[in-house]
Amino acid sequence: MSDGETWSTTSGVVVPRSRTRSSLRRRLGRLRESAPAVAQIVVAATAAYVFAHLVLGHPAPLLAATVTVSSLGLVRDARPWRVAETVAGMLVGILIAEIVLLLAGAGWWQLAIAMTLTLIVARFLSPQPGFALAAVVQSLIALIAVGGAPFLRLLDGIIGGAAALLVTALIPRTLRRTELRDADELFDALDAAMSTIVRALRRGDRVRADRGLDRARSLQTYVDAWTGSLESGREVARISPFLRRQRGELQRHERARAALDLATRNLRVIARRAAYLCADGESRPVPADLLAELARGASLVRDALADAGREPEARAYLAAIARRLDPAALLPGGGVGELNLLAAVRPLAVDLLVAVGVPSGEARDLLPRI
Structure with missing residues (x-):
């Protein structure tokens, strides 16, 4: 056996040490969580x-x-x-x-x-x-x-x-770590879906666009997991005197979760339209760049979730994007399908703004009239 391998007594096969260490980390992580x-x-x-x-x-x-x-x-x-x-x-x-x-x-x-x-x-x-x-x-x-x-x-x-x-x-269970981990997993999956759709639009790649659509459809699983852990945290904090300080933070997280739930639904609409447009194999850099900017905005929302002091930065960045979301101005003479795609991006920008504390009415008012 090489230095990077070990013998498994349970299965009688050679197992890479990296896999053994990974299994040990999972077991220790499960123990810490429990x-x-x-x-x-x-x-x-x-x-x-x-x-x-x-x-x-x-x-x-x-x-x-x-x-x-x-x-x-x-x-x-x-x-x-x-x-x-x-x-x-x-x-x-x-x-x-x-x-x-x-x-x-x-x-x-x-x-x-x-x-x-x-x-x-x-x-x-x-x-x-x-x-x-x-x-x-x-x-x-x-x-x-x-x-x-x-x-x-x-x-x-x-x-x-x-x-x-x-x-x-x-003796409340430590739910904050679990809730933040579920939120991180949602943001990771959201970033992967948006990045895939962006690459598909830049290359006119229908196969990649279909992959982005599949990833967008799978986001509900992550939303549901975050919803469950967040509800658990809020209900325990409501009765526990030791978690009183976390109530305001959990309320802020609930606002972000509700907005991200809507954002993932709107991303599925964008992904479907992108898949339809990519069927002709043509590159569409304008919607690709715009969606990439919103993906960067979603990462700022993620940062603000862990640190409320980052919310003003995220609001300013997303507000600047929202003010430019006029499909006709962004793509003069564009086709109907591409203009519809740009129009579908507008609700996503609103959802991300709401996630960082902008009232929904004010967020919609930032959008140009079309």
């Missing part, structure tokens, strides 16, 4: 168990810990309402199991009855499949872990749910 969630789960489950066992004297408060762990989970989306919804589902399952135990005792057929009733009630109460699954799992645990006074397990479940909700506010 650290706040691990802390939340350990603290909440331990506190719920200790309270139920040592303070209330419950002999084996298994459900106090399991409800806490199941409601928090390791997923990054730990919004309070999602935690509360999961807790509610589990408490429904425990309550039904307690009623079955009280009326019919424990056994295999009682287990079947409890599961059937739990699934029916859960599906009636919530359209979310996860709600029903959480309910039936806790129903099974409650039926199998028989012992103690009636409805003692329900009290344990309530303690676990309360601990999960309390720790969501007092």
